[in-house]
Amino acid sequence: MLKIENLHASINGKEILKGVNLTVRDGEVHAIMGLNGAGKSTLSNVIVGHPSYEVTEGSITWDGKDLLALKPEERAHEGIFLSFQQPVEIPGVSMVNFMRAALGAKRKYQGLEPLPAPDFLKLMREKRAVVELDSKLTSRSVNEGFSGGEKKRGEIFQMAMLEPKLAILDETDSGLDVDALRTVAEGFNKLRRPETSAIVITHYQRLLDYLKPDVVHVLIDGRIVKTAGPELAAEIESHGFDWIIKGLSL
Amino acid sequence: MEATKQYIDFFGEVRDVLAARSCSEMNARREDALKVFAEQGFPSRKVERYRYANVEADFSPNYGIQLSPLGQKLPPYCFRLSEADPRVRVLYNNVADEADSIVALNTMLAVDTLVVHVPRGTKVEHPIQVGNVLAGSQDTMVSRRLLIVMEELSEADIIITDRAASQNRFLTNQVVEVVMGDGSHLNLYDIEETHLLCTRYGSTFVRQGRNSSLHHTALTLFNGHTRNRLDVLLQGEGSEVTLGGCVIADKMQHVDNNTLIDHQAPGCTSSELYKYVLDDNAVGAFAGRVLVREGAQKTSSQETNANLLATRTARIYTQPMLEIYADDVRCSHGSTVGQMDEAALFYMRQRGISEAEARLLLKAAFITEVIETIPLHSLRDRLHVLVDKRLRGELSKCEGCKLCGPPLTPP
Ligand SMILES: Nc1ncnc2c1ncn2[C@@H]1O[C@H](COP(=O)(O)OP(=O)(O)OP(=O)(O)O)[C@@H](O)[C@H]1O
Numbered sequence: 206m207l208k209i210e211n212l213h214a215s216i217n218g219k220e221i222l223k224g225v226n227l228t229v230r231d232g233e234v235h236a237i238m239g240l241n242g243a244g245k246s247t248l249s250n251v252i253v254g255h256p257s258y259e260v261t262e263g264s265i266t267w268d269g270k271d272l273l274a275l276k277p278e279e280r281a282h283e284g285i286f287l288s289f290q291q292p293v294e295i296p297g298v299s300m301v302n303f304m305r306a307a308l309g310a311k312r313k314y315q316g317l318e319p320l321p322a323p324d325f326l327k328l329m330r331e332k333r334a335v336v337e338l339d340s341k342l343t344s345r346s347v348n349e350g351f352s353g354g355e356k357k358r359g360e361i362f363q364m365a366m367l368e369p370k371l372a373i374l375d376e377t378d379s380g381l382d383v384d385a386l387r388t389v390a391e392g393f394n395k396l397r398r399p400e401t402s403a404i405v406i407t408h409y410q411r412l413l414d415y416l417k418p419d420v421v422h423v424l425i426d427g428r429i430v431k432t433a434g435p436e437l438a439a440e441i442e443s444h445g446f447d448w449i450i451k452g453l454s455l
Numbered sequence: 456m457e458a459t460k461q462y463i464d465f466f467g468e469v470r471d472v473l474a475a476r477s478c479s480e481m482n483a484r485r486e487d488a489l490k491v492f493a494e495q496g497f498p499s500r501k502v503e504r505y506r507y508a509n510v511e512a513d514f515s516p517n518y519g520i521q522l523s524p525l526g527q528k529l530p531p532y533c534f535r536l537s538e539a540d541p542r543v544r545v546l547y548n549n550v551a552d553e554a555d556s557i558v559a560l561n562t563m564l565a566v567d568t569l570v571v572h573v574p575r576g577t578k579v580e581h582p583i584q585v586g587n588v589l590a591g592s593q594d595t596m597v598s599r600r601l602l603i604v605m606e607e608l609s610e611a612d613i614i615i616t617d618r619a620a621s622q623n624r625f626l627t628n629q630v631v632e633v634v635m636g637d638g639s640h641l642n643l644y645d646i647e648e649t650h651l652l653c654t655r656y657g658s659t660f661v662r663q664g665r666n667s668s669l670h671h672t673a674l675t676l677f678n679g680h681t682r683n684r685l686d687v688l689l690q691g692e693g694s695e696v697t698l699g700g701c702v703i704a705d706k707m708q709h710v711d712n713n714t715l716i717d718h719q720a721p722g723c724t725s726s727e728l729y730k731y732v733l734d735d736n737a738v739g740a741f742a743g744r745v746l747v748r749e750g751a752q753k754t755s756s757q758e759t760n761a762n763l764l765a766t767r768t769a770r771i772y773t774q775p776m777l778e779i780y781a782d783d784v785r786c787s788h789g790s791t792v793g794q795m796d797e798a799a800l801f802y803m804r805q806r807g808i809s810e811a812e813a814r815l816l817l818k819a820a821f822i823t824e825v826i827e828t829i830p831l832h833s834l835r836d837r838l839h840v841l842v843d844k845r846l847r848g849e850l851s852k853c854e855g856c857k858l859c860g861p862p863l864t865p866p
Pocket residue numbers: 216217219221239240241242243244245246247248290
């Protein structure tokens with residue numbers, strides 16, 4: 206279970222998160238929507254420990270552990286995965302070596318030996334198939350020259366390899382064409398186990414139609430200002446955020 | 456001055472020993488070399504091509520000077536100069552820059568020359584491995600000399616390795632002369648993997664004939680102080696040269712590469728890529744001059760020096776130079792200096808890769824580009840492993856290393 210309480214965070218001295226409260230129980234899917242610049246990516250980055258952000262107040266616990274005390278890689282080993290809004294290109298590091306290093310590190314943390322090479326490659330093939338990721342892409346450098354959509358598909362492939370307990374999808378739908386979105390969303394559903402939870406950040410309802418969130422939150426100006434059921438996504442899709450913001454100022 | 460005198464005096468003492476142990480071609484050149492060396496002494500920083508070296512200091516310590524001939528067993532296609540084909544023997548000291556006093560010092564003191572001779576039209580299947588192992592219990596200076604002759608239409612891969620088997624101070628002064636006949640094709644690898652107490656001066660001179668092609672890779676995997684000079688003279692029309700360079704340095708290591716590509720004939724192509732990864736307090740220097748002479752029309756040349764500085768205390772001096780005296784040419788040159796990509800580091804850490812491992816992967820990735828251009832696939836694979844080990848600080852000493860042939864300079 207992820208529990209965020211009164212989280213304040215800033216970057217370069219500028220406060221972006223201004224008291225976020227959010228609890229995600231095992232198996233739940235939470236959607237977060239909100240205007241550009243509201244702080245959604247900031248929240249994801251703070252959860253995974255991006256060093257540019259400073260947490261000035263509040264706490265995040267993960268299964269009771271103080272998440273803020275852990276290094277980014279330890280948070281990953283604890284089962285937290287972020288599908289980045291803008292995945293980074295790493296020329297010269299092959300996707301295969303990258304995944305081998307990532308999986309090896311996780312297994313070491315769990316006290317397991319690295320997977321033997323044939324098993325690892327078999328796993329790569331299986332997981333690639335789930336999101337229909339072209340083998341040409343995994344034989345290249347990490348994200349290098351990938352199209353926008355290919356990068357997003359690649360993120361879900363990596364998620365499949367690492368089998369996280371909490372997946373944060375930051376606008377994974379942006380850049381995907383309609384068919385790719387279905388493949389990736391259905392792939393995600395296939396990969397989920399009953400206890401896997403997710404935070405899904407999106408501007409559109411389409412992805413949520415597949416992922417079926419339990420709860421939808423609206424994040425405005427660094428705070429969660431509204432929380433409701435899946436029907437909220439549809440309302441936002443047709444009416445935007447104005448009515449919510451107006452309600453706030455009353 | 457003091458050091459210069461020491462070497463001159465030493466030469467005076469061993470002149471007769473050298474004459475007795477060596478062959479006429481080499482002995483005939485010693486006195487002229489002495490003149491050059493005595494006139495110039497060790498080059499100061501005012502000498503353009505030694506701007507980043509501290510030569511006098513490097514040669515000052517008291518070394519036992521090795522005057523032993525080559526070992527008995529030589530790799531295939533390899534000969535002692537005295538036993539080489541007479542047409543090859545006359546090429547000794549014909550390619551090297553005689554006005555360079557470090558080269559002159561080598562000409563004064565070298566006892567033997569290892570000749571690699573590939574006859575006309577011969578395609579050598581297996582790479583020729585010239586393994587040098589510095590060994591012994593004393594601080595030692597070695598004057599190593601090679602002459603590579605590729606006759607017309609011949610092809611070969613030659614791997615020269617420089618390693619050290621004992622923890623003494625070593626000073627190597629290596630001169631390699633390469634003559635490439637028309638249509639010949641050579642892949643030459645010069646790999647240093649020594650230790651912090653080793654100082655190396657390497658000078659390589661190449662003369663290329665028509666339609667010949669050279670792929671040269673200079674790798675400094677581990678060293679103390681290294682200064683490499685590489686001059687390639689494109690004398691025959693339509694010749695091609697590719698220079699790759701890879702430097703990994705940390706602690707107080709110092710690596711200086713100084714190259715010249717001299718386009719003397721029309722229609723030649725050159726490309727050069729040197730990459731440095733510098734950590735801790737390491738210092739790197741790269742000076743690469745591309746000279747396109749009058750009449751060298753249709754020259755195509757591309758030169759890049761790219762550097763990754765992993766700390767704020769590592770330093771690089773980079774100086775790509777392009778001089779053009781012809782009008783119909785396509786040339787570019789440049790250099791870059793960058794730090795670790797923080798976004799990439801974080802991305803990897805989010806996937807569970809530790810910061811140290813992520814840094815290592817980025818460094819290896821930076822170097823990969825050069826290694827991937829190496830024509831010899833088996834060496835490429837081997838080098839990926841070596842680079843990885845080097846970055847992990849676990850370079851094994853000699854054991855099980857396939858790069859390492861039989862030692863040529865016995866203790
Ligand atoms: N380095 C920085 N310095 C100052 N402000 C920053 C910095 N990085 C981000 N911000 C600001 O933080 C705010 C929140 O950005 P964030 O990326 O979290 O928004 P978001 O909700 O994810 O928006 P979007 O929907 O466009 O992805 C923005 O106003 C942004 O300009």
